[in-house]
Structures are given as C-alpha cells and as structure tokens.
Amino acid sequence: MNDEYVLSQKFKIKGGDFSNAGRTSTSIKEILKEIGIDPSIVIRASIAVYEAEMNVVMYANKGMVTLNITPVKLHLKLEDEGQGIADIDQAMKEGFSTATHEMREMGFGAGMGLPNIKKNADRFKIASRLGEGTTLDIIFCLNKTGNK
Amino acid sequence: MKIKEIIEKLQLKALAGQANLDVDVSGGYTSDLLSDVIANSKEGNLWITLQIHQNTIAVARLKDLAGIIIVNNREPDDDTLKKANKENVPVLCSQEMAFEISGKLYELLKA
Numbered sequence: 001m002n003d004e005y006v007l008s009q010k011f012k013i014k015g016g017d018f019s020n021a022g023r024t025s026t027s028i029k030e031i032l033k034e035i036g037i038d039p040s041i042v043i044r045a046s047i048a049v050y051e052a053e054m055n056v057v058m059y060a061n062k063g064m065v066t067l068n069i070t071p072v073k074l075h076l077k078l079e080d081e082g083q084g085i086a087d088i089d090q091a092m093k094e095g096f097s098t099a100t101h102e103m104r105e106m107g108f109g110a111g112m113g114l115p116n117i118k119k120n121a122d123r124f125k126i127a128s129r130l131g132e133g134t135t136l137d138i139i140f141c142l143n144k145t146g147n148k
Numbered sequence: 149m150k151i152k153e154i155i156e157k158l159q160l161k162a163l164a165g166q167a168n169l170d171v172d173v174s175g176g177y178t179s180d181l182l183s184d185v186i187a188n189s190k191e192g193n194l195w196i197t198l199q200i201h202q203n204t205i206a207v208a209r210l211k212d213l214a215g216i217i218i219v220n221n222r223e224p225d226d227d228t229l230k231k232a233n234k235e236n237v238p239v240l241c242s243q244e245m246a247f248e249i250s251g252k253l254y255e256l257l258k259a
Contacts, residue, residue, distance in 0.1 A: 019227065022206025029210060046210055047186050054182075107199050112183035119187075 006069045007035065013056045013063040015082060021057040024065055025050040028076075031067070037074065041140050044120040045074060048138050051113040052078045058103060059083060060133065069142075076138040085128040092118065092126075149173055149257060151215055151238055154194070158242065158252055164229040165215060165238035173214045175257060178250045182207055189213060194253060196246050200224040205231040205239075215239065217253075219246045 011024045029046040056063035060082030068075040085091045099109025118124045123139040152169040174192030179185050191212040215238030232239045242249050
C-alpha cells in the first residue's frame with residue numbers, strides 16, 4: 001500500500017549546459033509545492049536536487065532525475081553518465097572540489113554540493129563507477145513534519 | 149519594506165525584473181558562492197553578490213529570493229538580464245561594494 005506512487009516523473013539533464021542549469025530543480029520545486037508537500041521538505045528537497053543537478057551539469061555528460069512520491073516518501077534518484085567519482089569519502093568532505101578555475105570564478109566548486117545534499121536528506125546513498133557515472137538516492141520521509 | 153523603496157533609498161539601478169518591484173523584502177544575504185546561497189538564503193531575501201552570470205537567476209528563483217543586488221558597478225551579462233526578465237527576478241545594480249550595501253540594507257530593514 002505504501003509503495004503506491006502518488007507521482008512518478010523523469011527529467012533529463014544535459015552535461016555542460018550551464019544556460020539551462022537549475023531548470024530541473026525549479027520544475028521539481030514547483031511540482032512539490034503544487035501537490036502540497038510540507039514547505040520545509042520542499043526547501044530541503046530543492047537544495048538537494050539543485051546541488052545534484054549542478055554536479056551533472058559540471059561533471060557528467062548527461063543525467064536523469066527520477067522523482068517518485070509515495071504517501072510516505074519522496075525519492076529523488078539521479079543517474080548520470082560521465083567521469084564518476086574516484087574517492088567518494090573525499091568527495092563527501094566539505095571543501096573538497098574538483099571544479100575548474102572557471103567554475104570557481106562563477107561561484108561554484110565550494111566543495112559544499114554533496115555535503116549539502118546529505119545534510120538536507122533524510123536518507124542519502126551514493127554509488128559511483130570511475131569512467132561510467134554516479135548514482136544518487138536522495139530520500140525524504142513524508143510521514144513526519146518539521147525540520148530534520 | 150518593498151524593493152522599490154529600497155531601490156530609492158540605496159540609489160540602486162533596476163536592470164531587469166521591473167515588473168516585480170512590489171515584493172516585500174524579508175532580509176538580505178551576502179555571498180558569492182552559489183552553494184552557500186542555496187543552503188542559507190531565505191525566501192524574500194535580497195541577494196548581494198558580485199556574480200553577474202545567468203546561473204544566479206536560477207538560484208534566486210529556486211529559493212524564492214526577492215531579487216539580486218550586483219555590487220561594485222559590475223554589469224550583468226545579457227543572458228542574465230534576459231533570463232531575469234523572463235523569470236521575473238529583479239536585478240539591481242549598485243556602485244558600492246558588498247560591505248557597504250549590506251550594512252545599509254541591514255540598517256534599513258532593521259528600522
């Protein structure tokens with residue numbers, strides 16, 4: 001019963017496409033707002049999906065976000081095809097970044113992306129294969145309210 | 149306080165998003181790191197930054213910010229203004245630096 005989807009939708013992200021970066025996270029935020037998800041969860045999910053989207057834009061060739069909502073949870077799955085992450089423990093450290101000089105000048109590459117996702121999610125899983133891509137599972141519980 | 153009053157008091161120049169200047173400003177957030185703004189800014193904040201590229205507009209939209217103040221008289225890219233007009237995000241320009249404009253905005257909003 002609890003696995004019944006209230007909503008299931010996929011979004012494509014193009015690697016390197018800075019001019020459309022943020023579009024997917026904004027669309028997802030609008031959807032979550034519209035279907036009446038708790039505002040504090042909408043904010044946390046928006047932060048997490050923005051960071052994940054920017055990682056695809058900056059480091060991958062392409063990616064796909066799957067938004068699945070059941071009565072009890074909101075699940076954002078990000079799958080990308082690209083360079084992957086060599087050392088996940090290192091990538092999860094605040095301040096660590098492999099961003100280029102140009103990205104840093106634009107205000108990216110603060111090394112806050114993955115830590116911000118983990119901080120905001122109720123559950124977070126990351127898996128990566130070097131040279132193939134990275135998969136993130138970002139989960140929010142809907143059966144409780146208030147801040148994490 | 150509404151954006152249009154702040155524009156007048158801080159002598160800002162509205163470069164885009166003029167249709168949305170009646171919005172109430174809840175506070176300010178000063179930073180040039182996008183992840184920091186995404187994580188810590190609040191709905192209705194004016195974002196003070198030197199960043200002039202179009203990705204700032206997505207950040208402002210995502211966090212429902214009231215608008216962006218660009219400091220040091222920097223001129224935003226054309227893409228930024230185009231996107232700002234499309235998304236209705238006010239982009240304001242100041243001749244002052246971030247420290248000064250943050251201080252003045254703080255005083256205004258505190259009153």
